[in-house]
Amino acid sequence: MNILERDFYARPTITVARELLGKKLVRQINGAKLSGIIVETEAYCGRADSACHAHRGKTPRNAVMFGRAGVAYVYFTYGMHYMLNLVTEEEGNPCAVLVRSLLPLSGQDEMQARRKRHGKELTNGPAKLCQAMAIDKSLNGWDLTRGKHLWVENYQSVPARDIVSTPRIGIDYAGEKDRKAPWRFLIRSVKERNTV
Numbered sequence: 001m002n003i004l005e006r007d008f009y010a011r012p013t014i015t016v017a018r019e020l021l022g023k024k025l026v027r028q029i030n031g032a033k034l035s036g037i038i039v040e041t042e043a044y045c046g047r048a049d050s051a052c053h054a055h056r057g058k059t060p061r062n063a064v065m066f067g068r069a070g071v072a073y074v075y076f077t078y079g080m081h082y083m084l085n086l087v088t089e090e091e092g093n094p095c096a097v098l099v100r101s102l103l104p105l106s107g108q109d110e111m112q113a114r115r116k117r118h119g120k121e122l123t124n125g126p127a128k129l130c131q132a133m134a135i136d137k138s139l140n141g142w143d144l145t146r147g148k149h150l151w152v153e154n155y156q157s158v159p160a161r162d163i164v165s166t167p168r169i170g171i172d173y174a175g176e177k178d179r180k181a182p183w184r185f186l187i188r189s190v191k192e193r194n195t196v
Contacts, residue, residue: 002154003147009069013088013095017043018163018185020086020097022156024105027133028149032110034133036102036123037155039190042168043183044085046095051174051181054094064141065094072150074130074140081127082136086144086152100126100169103190162188 004023009016020038027034044052053062053075064073065087073085073096085096102123104111111132112118123129130136135150144151165182172179 003145004070004152004154006068006070006145009086009088009144010090011069011088013043013045013097014183016086016088017041017097017183018160018165019157020099020152021163021185021187022158024153024155025099025102025129025133026151026153027107027135029134032107034107034111035105036129036133037105038099038101038152039103040099040101040184040186042098042100042185044096044098045183046089046093049174049181050178051168051171052094052096058094062094065096066092067141070143070145072135072139072142072144074135074137074142076137077127082130083126084130084135084139098126099129100184101186101190102129104132158187164188 020041023038024035025038046052047054049055054065058066061075064071068091069088071087073087075083077083084099087096089095104123111122115122115132123132139150142150164186166184167180167182168184
């Protein structure tokens with residue numbers, strides 16, 4: 001295992017969001033190891049970013065974002081979905097990267113059993129990948145550098161020419177400047193193949 005260390009996360013959020021592409025997200029549960037290549041991310045850049053959960057300050061829900069880098073921020077939305085974010089930058093600066101899509105590597109049968117889906121529908125969205133990999137609020141605040149339960153491994157480096165950036169999705173509540181910020185990152189070949 002080549003687990004990403006805290007220094008990887010403790011950098012500018014946009015840099016981390018781009019460099020997470022090609023890395024391997026790993027979930028260990030009930031003796032099974034589920035994993036996938038991260039192929040889509042979104043950056044959320046602290047209190048100045050009106051799309052960020054911490055824009056209006058610290059709450060019980062977003063408190064993890066104000067902590068140290070390299071920790072999972074898992075939240076529940078729409079009364080039915082979990083979303084996985086990876087906390088970035090220095091303590092007190094509430095920034096994180098949303099993991100939006102994966103290409104499954106291992107444990108696909110178990111993922112399919114959880115999702116009742118297969119193919120590109122298995123993990124091509126933030127709620128879908130959380131359901132497939134059994135990521136829920138029990139992992140909120142989990143230290144991703146520990147190498148247990150949930151972590152990220154170095155796997156591939158994606159050249160800049162193979163990365164597409166677009167505005168983020170589902171942030172109609174944010175200010176115009178933040179809605180238009182090109183802080184969603186995808187691997188070009190995956191976007192063209194799957195339109196994730």
